[in-house]
Amino acid sequence: MQNDKSDFQTYNDGICHFHEIDEDGRPEKEVERLRYQERTVGVRRYYEAMTAKMQIDRLIRVPFREDITTGHYAVIAGQTYKIRQVQTIADCRPKSMDISLQKIRQRGR
Numbered sequence: 507m508q509n510d511k512s513d514f515q516t517y518n519d520g521i522c523h524f525h526e527i528d529e530d531g532r533p534e535k536e537v538e539r540l541r542y543q544e545r546t547v548g549v550r551r552y553y554e555a556m557t558a559k560m561q562i563d564r565l566i567r568v569p570f571r572e573d574i575t576t577g578h579y580a581v582i583a584g585q586t587y588k589i590r591q592v593q594t595i596a597d598c599r600p601k602s603m604d605i606s607l608q609k610i611r612q613r614g615r
Contacts, residue, residue: 513597513598513599514598514599515543515567515569515595515598515599515600515602516543517540517541517542517543517567517568517569518541518543519541519542519543519544519566520541520542520582520583521539521540521541521542521582522539522540522541522542522566522568522580522581522582523536523538523539523580523581523582524536524537524538524539524540524574524578524579524580524581525537525578525579525580525581526577526578527577527578527579533579533581533586537573537574537578538571538573538574540568540569540571541568541569542566542567542568542582543566543567543568544564544565544566545565545566545567545604546565547562547563547564547565547606560590560608561608561609562590562591562606562607562608563587563607563608563609564582564587564606564607564609565604565605565606565607566580566582566604566605566607567595567602567603567604567605568602568603568605569600569601569602569603570594570595570600570601570602570603571603574589574592574603574605575589575592576589576590576591576592577589579610580605580607585609585610586609586610587607587608587609587610588607588608588610589605589606589607590606590607590608591604591605591606592604592605592606593605593606
């Protein structure tokens with residue numbers, strides 16, 4: 507049961523498209539489309555990612571969906587990101603997830 511002191515979460519910063527990954531590691535079929543809120547990549551999260559030899563370029567919060575995993579890609583405003591971490595945030599309403607994203611460097615950009 508959720509605590510009554512939890513904060514109400516809004517998702518007003520845009521829409522994120524979640525895709526399955528094909529055999530070549532490229533986004534293919536869209537599996538979900540969710541509104542999101544931009545979050546700040548904190549110093550601790552940034553350095554923990556660097557210690558694990560990964561880079562976090564963006565952090566977003568979306569409504570909780572059990573089927574969104576690190577096996578998907580996220581696309582925001584035409585930019586593709588690898589999902590590096592999905593963390594459930596239970597102390598807000600509705601239940602949400604923070605998703606750590608690494609920008610995929612695209613050829614020709």
